[in-house]
Amino acid sequence: MRTKNSRLVYADGNQVLAAMDRRGFIRLGACAAVSMLAGCGGGSSGSQAATTPDQSSTLPAGVPMTLSVQQAMPNTATLDASFxxxxxxxxxxxxxxxxxxxxxxxxxxxxxxxxxxxxxxxxxxxxxxxxxxxxxxxxxxxxxxxxxxxxxxxxxxxxxxxxxxxxxxxxxxxxxxxxxxxxxxxxxxxxxxxxxxxxxxxxxxxPDQYGDSRTPNLSGITYDIFLNGGTVAQGTISGxxxxxxxxxxxxxxxxxxxxxxSSGTSGWAESFAVSETGKxxxxxxxxxxxxxxxxxxxxxxxxxxxxxxxxxxxxxxxxxxxxxxxxxxxxxxxxxxxxxxxxxxxxxxxxxxxxxxxxxxxxxxxxxxxxxxxxxxxxxxxxxxxxxxxxxxxxxxxxxxxxxxxxxADGASGQLLTTALSASDVAVSAFAVATGSGATYVVVNNKDSDNGANVTIQLDASASRATVMTLASSGANAADQLANPGIYNSGAGITFGGQAVALDGAWQGTPQQTLDVTDQRVTVHVAPVSAALIRIR
Known part of the structure; x- marks a missing residue:
């Protein structure tokens, strides 16, 4: 995959030279556009007029890209709130x-x-x-x-x-x-x-880490001893x-x-799955x-x-x-x-x-x-x-x-869908889920600090309406927004659906946009360093 070199600016103002893959390219510069999704500089979270694909020229500045949403992805588990x-x-x-x-x-x-x-x-x-x-x-x-x-x-x-x-x-x-x-x-x-x-x-x-400085009593343990018992530093143990x-x-x-x-030791989970099948x-x-x-x-x-x-x-x-x-x-x-x-x-x-x-x-x-x-x-x-x-x-x-x-949120489960996002040099990822309630949810995650993304979602089935809720941070520029620790750690506000989450879990977030879907297409603007949850039905 093609890589680029970019000068990355961190919250402390230091700069380093880094090489990253195209999708992972993070540019931590100033925010380039005011977002109508409240994703830049803590902007307004109010509702916006419906924007249909043929009105895309009225969107804020952003790199155009197309997201094709297709059939269920094979070999994936059912998704739900417990995932x-x-x-x-x-x-x-x-x-x-x-x-x-x-x-x-x-x-x-x-x-x-x-x-x-x-x-x-x-x-x-x-x-x-x-x-x-x-x-x-x-x-x-x-x-x-x-x-x-x-x-x-x-x-x-x-x-x-x-x-x-x-x-x-x-x-x-x-x-x-x-x-x-x-x-x-x-x-x-x-x-x-x-x-x-x-x-x-x-x-x-x-257990693959047993016998280290945290558990010297188990020095000498092997996978077989862990499984079936044997002799270690402390004596004979059960497995x-x-x-x-x-x-x-x-x-x-x-x-x-x-x-x-631990993910640090290859093979332990794999061996365990084979040896303990049925248990x-x-x-x-x-x-x-x-x-x-x-x-x-x-x-x-x-x-x-x-x-x-x-x-x-x-x-x-x-x-x-x-x-x-x-x-x-x-x-x-x-x-x-x-x-x-x-x-x-x-x-x-x-x-x-x-x-x-x-x-x-x-x-x-x-x-x-x-x-x-x-x-x-x-x-x-x-x-x-x-x-x-x-x-x-x-x-x-x-x-x-x-x-x-x-x-x-309605208690339904879901299935991950296959998606294809057109190539660009903007650090954007996208995913989609079809739920048992009949709605399709599209996630657009824009980590790029310079560019908004104007994403045209192409569906494979008819739909009429899309609503958009944005996950956004506050700050004077994109670097500040990314480095914002939130209000409980001497930082600024973080919101989802225009609202913060209280200490007791109370949250009243609502969609910030309602968009018409025309010819199985809808275009959504996602501001730099923000994520959008788009419900389509």
Missing amino acids: ASLSYEKGHINTSPGVYFGPGNTNLIGLLNALGAGMLRIGGNTVDRNTWTPAGVGQTKGQVSRIDVANFAKFIKRCPRWKVIYGINFAGARGSTSSPSLAADEAAYVAQQLGGQLLAFEIGNE WNQFAQAIANAVNGAVFSGPAA IALVTEHYYISNYSSAAPTIAGMLNYPDTSLVAELQKLQSVSQQAGIPFRIDEANSYFSSALPAGVSNVFASALWAVDFIFTHAQYGASGLNFHNNGSIDSYAVIGDAQGVVTAVQPLYYALMFFSQIF
Whole structure:
């Protein structure tokens, strides 16, 4: 693919020379045009007069392109509001003084319910650092008690359209204790408390990384030892199969996902899917776009599309999923991980535009969904900021999940459609979904900082009306808009449908345009550094 060199301007004014593929070319200069979709400089979000294709000359300046929307894309999973969901550290259950996962956290309950439905994964490194202590007093570091699980159950029952993947300690890290019997006892109580909202148990976290500095007690572990047990640094251990059997004996009809492998080690998830076919209902793996091994995080690097490493990982998982007949899910994912270094990249508006592409890339390659990991830090990749058990911020990344969820706001499911976008040097991506309610949703994601996009959508079926809702940031220019961390982190406003999301999930966004569809065509202007959700019916 042809590449260009462009001087990229970051929020701090520094410049570097970078080579990027044509679709991923990010030009962080001044905003070139005022958008009638409120995508530039925090412009008006009011309604606009209907614009039909033969009136396209009245559109703001933008690069013309055509998007052909065709039939359903083969080998993809059914999409619904649960497709793009959340992952949390298990430590959020038991270490928050305010009981983060408790029935009194009405803000968090509101934010989850505002997304319609979801799949909440309780996992992360703290899965392997907490000992099941059934008689414990609760809210105690290093322990998970019946009180903690009961609080969590009361919380999730207030989010009735959410299911749970629940992590169980395997590694016994940092002085914690794990065993098949403890796992079975915890699983039995979790199943009793969560009832039908329990989707699956996940045993351990990133077992392909066991034996490193975080789990030196497992030094010498191999895939076979993880699976079937054997001798490691701490002595003889039980394997995943022994843990799963103990849980299955304690919980009638227990369902398992796994192995929750890191994307850094090739083959673990694939081998697990083959060896454990019939024992698991979901293959799980993790993915982050960078671990700082080669370069510091940058907005331009984050927005580079497509992410070829992600595509390769998804293709491998899709292949083994089809062979084993088991769906797969990236159940822990995000951009640049670490609690401090990503500040100014992972916690700004650019992350919302990145996440739109990230979500749809998963859909294109057959994933049954993904879970954005949430560490709560507003200086990092958090979806929802929190401190001491209290919700403190609706982060820019949350807006991407809200944007996606509106496709399924009426409860319908959907199918990804094949699309073809005419070539240009503008950093625009586009996707389409046909829903069971009869509507077609088109997403146009414009990461380009210099150019608007005038996209003529060519449908393969008749339609009469299109409405447009825009995801946009505020700022004096495109660079400021991309680097805007939002109002909860000393930034400016971020809106979807002309409205911000409140701490309790309240949101009153509405379409900002209504357009006529003529001869199965409609043209939409999408301003620089904004995304448009177009509902066509």
